[in-house]
Amino acid sequence: MDEGYLKFVMVGHVDHGKSTLIGRLLYDTGSIPKEKVREIRHICDSLGKEMEFGYVMDHLEEERGQGITIETTQIFFKTKKRNYVIIDAPGHVELLKNMLTGASQAGAAILIVDASEGVREQTKRHAYILSMLGINQVIVAINKMDIINFERETFDSIKTELLNFLKNINITPSYIIPISAKEGDFIAIKSQKLPWYNGPTVLEALDSFVQKERPVNKPLRFAVQDVYNFDKRIVAGRVESGLLKKGQSITVLPSREQTKVKSIEEFLKTPEKAEPGKSIGLTTEDKLFIDRGNIIVNSSDSSFNITKSFRANIFWMDKTPYKLDTPILLRCATQEVMCRIESIIKIIDSSTLELLDNNTGIIKNREAADVIIKTDKEIMIDDFLEIPEIGRFVLGKEVTVAGGIVKGKTI
Ligand code: GDP
Numbered sequence: 055m056d057e058g059y060l061k062f063v064m065v066g067h068v069d070h071g072k073s074t075l076i077g078r079l080l081y082d083t084g085s086i087p088k089e090k091v092r093e094i095r096h097i098c099d100s101l102g103k104e105m106e107f108g109y110v111m112d113h114l115e116e117e118r119g120q121g122i123t124i125e126t127t128q129i130f131f132k133t134k135k136r137n138y139v140i141i142d143a144p145g146h147v148e149l150l151k152n153m154l155t156g157a158s159q160a161g162a163a164i165l166i167v168d169a170s171e172g173v174r175e176q177t178k179r180h181a182y183i184l185s186m187l188g189i190n191q192v193i194v195a196i197n198k199m200d201i202i203n204f205e206r207e208t209f210d211s212i213k214t215e216l217l218n219f220l221k222n223i224n225i226t227p228s229y230i231i232p233i234s235a236k237e238g239d240f241i242a243i244k245s246q247k248l249p250w251y252n253g254p255t256v257l258e259a260l261d262s263f264v265q266k267e268r269p270v271n272k273p274l275r276f277a278v279q280d281v282y283n284f285d286k287r288i289v290a291g292r293v294e295s296g297l298l299k300k301g302q303s304i305t306v307l308p309s310r311e312q313t314k315v316k317s318i319e320e321f322l323k324t325p326e327k328a329e330p331g332k333s334i335g336l337t338t339e340d341k342l343f344i345d346r347g348n349i350i351v352n353s354s355d356s357s358f359n360i361t362k363s364f365r366a367n368i369f370w371m372d373k374t375p376y377k378l379d380t381p382i383l384l385r386c387a388t389q390e391v392m393c394r395i396e397s398i399i400k401i402i403d404s405s406t407l408e409l410l411d412n413n414t415g416i417i418k419n420r421e422a423a424d425v426i427i428k429t430d431k432e433i434m435i436d437d438f439l440e441i442p443e444i445g446r447f448v449l450g451k452e453v454t455v456a457g458g459i460v461k462g463k464t465i
Contacts, residue, residue, distance in 0.1 A: 059137045060139070062140060063140075063160040063162075063164070066167060074236055075164070075256075076140055079257070128142075133257055133260070133261055138260065163189050164193045165192060165227070166195045167195070167216065168198050169197060170201045182223055184225060186422065192226075194231070196233065200237050206251075213230050228262075229253060232248055242257050268330070269295035272295040275295045276293050277389075278291040278348040278388060279292065289336050290334070292331075292387075294441070297328070305353045307434045312353050313339050314338065316336075317336065319337065349387065358434055361433065362432055366461050367422060368449065369421075370420065371457070372456070375417060378398060382449050383451045385449075391429045392430045393429040394427070394428050395423075396426055398412045404421065427458075445460045
């Protein structure tokens with residue numbers, strides 16, 4: 055079994071079968087306790103219905119509320135090969151918000167399309183977001199094949215339409231699989247009802263994906279959260295990427311001052327190193343000025359980029375539109391700076407992918423824009439596709455009105 059988790063998002067138009075497929079994946083991999091299955095079956099029986107896999111999700115949702123078995127929006131299951139985490143997003147705004155704020159970082163996606171309805175608005179919006187976030191391990195599941203009698207023609211025509219759309223946004227799906235989430239065809243088992251399809255099941259397709267490179271092999275980025283003056287001065291923060299080691303030479307950004315890590319401090323421990331995702335404290339050899347919002351990097355690494363101006367893709371998700379040059383707060387890891395969007399290169403309707411008039415100087419709700427951002431103070435940023443933890447940001451003070459990623463080779 056591979057270590058770690060493969061995280062993936064489940065996306066698609068409302069009612070196309072996300073919850074049902076999640077319920078089915080959990081059921082088919084034996085991830086739901088037997089009593090729970092019995093209970094759900096009992097509820098369905100008493101309602102005179104067949105077993106509804108969507109109910110599994112409703113059930114989990116209840117427990118989620120009480121904080122018993124599952125974390126907020128993450129659902130766990132495993133195959134023989136590895137552990138999985140499904141990131142379930144109710145809508146594309148939540149999806150984007152989660153992914154951009156780092157609440158969830160997906161290495162793969164299942165895009166689900168109802169075979170009886172075909173490609174719809176949210177199918178396109180969600181696909182667009184996957185593309186923007188550089189998720190390139192994508193399974194398209196054409197669901198509800200039972201409704202169209204498992205016919206090949208309808209499947210082929212949806213496949214063609216979708217592939218045309220996805221090509222425009224640089225997504226090449228790894229697999230396009232006809233399924234019935236309700237009846238369980240081609241989720242965990244191959245079925246005789248689809249003799250014309252000889253590709254993998256959804257689980258086989260997932261198992262063929264690779265896990266994201268562990269950020270431990272990437273350059274060090276330590277985001278400073280706070281500095282405490284006890285008998286010794288402790289710099290508290292989070293290792294966003296790379297490895298922090300005792301004795302290592304470090305550079306504090308944006309001041310560029312250098313020192314060495316004297317010790318790494320954890321509760322009742324002083325470890326030799328700290329891995330990505332760890333919130334720890336450190337002490338330094340020299341007493342430099344360090345403050346919240348500083349980013350600490352390895353002194354031998356010059357890959358960092360400190361700037362007051364950069365190009366980004368943003369996704370506006372607030373009813374109030376943005377007017378060019380309006381000051382707004384930008385937050386990236388623990389860094390907070392005032393900024394302005396000083397130029398809009400293009401604006402795209404995230405659903406139709408239509409290029410909108412960008413001379414208006416306004417970005418409206420649900421529009422994606424390719425922009426140049428100017429900050430009041432220097433900020434340290436990375437290309438989103440290289441170090442997503444420091445390559446993504448949000449705009450807005452109390453309310454997040456937009457999410458963005460620092461643009462490298464994205465669309
Ligand atoms: P979501 O909004 O994407 O989460 O969609 P749901 O999973 O709630 O499914 C919406 C409706 O479609 C429910 O009534 C499901 O029972 C139904 N449904 C889901 N998958 C299938 C399927 O494979 N076949 C059929 N016939 N119905 C399905």
